Amino acid sequence: MLKVVGQDAQVELFIKTANKGMLAHSFIVSGPDGVGKSVFAYFMAQYLFCKEENKPCGKCINCTRIKNKNHPDVIEVTPKKSIGVDDIRDLNDKINTKPYEGDKKVVIIKNADLITVQGQNAFLKTLEEPPYDTTIIMLVENINLILDTIKSRCQIYKFNRIPTSKVKEYLLGVGVSLEKAELFSELSDGIIGNALKMLDTHYTILRNETSEILSTIINFKRTNFLEVEDFFTENKDKIDDVFDILLSFLRDISLYKNTFNEEFVLNKDKLPIIIELSRSLSYNRLNKLLDIMLNIRSNIKKNANYQMAITALLISIQEV
C-alpha cells in the first residue's frame, strides 16, 4: 500500500467517505510541493481499483500496477506551463476516451493551479459530469487560484507541513542513519519530499558545492568572478535547490550572528563554516546579500533571462 506520511487525518477522512459510498467524482488535493499530494492521489486510485475487501490492499494486480504507474486507466497529466482553453480541449478529449480495461478511470492533474481562469471555466462541465465513471483528482499548491465554481464541485483535501519529528521518524523507519535523519528532518521544513530529495547523493554534492560558493561570494574578489558565474551556469536546472540552500545558510548565519546559539543552526553539519562566515559578514552586508538573493530568485521564477539575472546577481554581490 502506498504510504501517505503524516497526513493521517486526511487519509482517514477519505477512507471513511469512501466506505460510506459518498466519494465525489472530482477532488482537489492542496498543499506545498513535496508534502505527499501525488502519493495520496495514487493511493486514492488504488482504493478505487482494488478488488480486495480491505481497500487498498497494496498487493493485488491493480494496486501493484498503480503503484508502478503502469495501469492503463490511471492517467497522469503534468503541465509545465499555464493551461488555457485549447489545452483543456485536449484534456477533455483524454477524459472522454473509453477506459481500456474496465468501466472506470482516474485522471490525476498535477499543477492544476496552472489552469487559467478561462481554462477553468471550460473545464467546469467535464468536472460536473465526467464520462465513463471517471474520477478527476487535481493537485494544487495554491488553492486560491482555483475558482469557487470549481471548488464547489470537488471534495477537497488539504495537506499541511508536518512536525519535523514525524519526518525524522519516517526517515529512521526507512533505514536512514540517526545523524542524517536529524539533519535532514531539521532542513525539511516539515515536508517529506524535501527530506527525500536530500537523501540523493547528487543533492549532497550540490549542497557542498553551494556552501563553498557561498564562502566565495562572501569573501568576494574579482578573480573569483568566473568561478561563481560558472557555478550558476552549470546549475541552471537546479537553481531552485541552489537558492533554497543559499537562503538556508544565510538564515543560519544570521541567527548565529544574533544569538551565538548553535542550537538554532539547521545546517548542523556545516557549523564551522557558518560560524566563520558569521564573523566575516557585517549585519549590513548580510541583509543586503539576503535581499539580492531573494530578488534574483524571484526574477528567475518570473522567467527573466537566466544569464542576465545571474550577471545582475554577480554585479550586485560585488557592490555590497
Ligand SMILES: [Zn+2]
Ligand atoms: Zn488491491
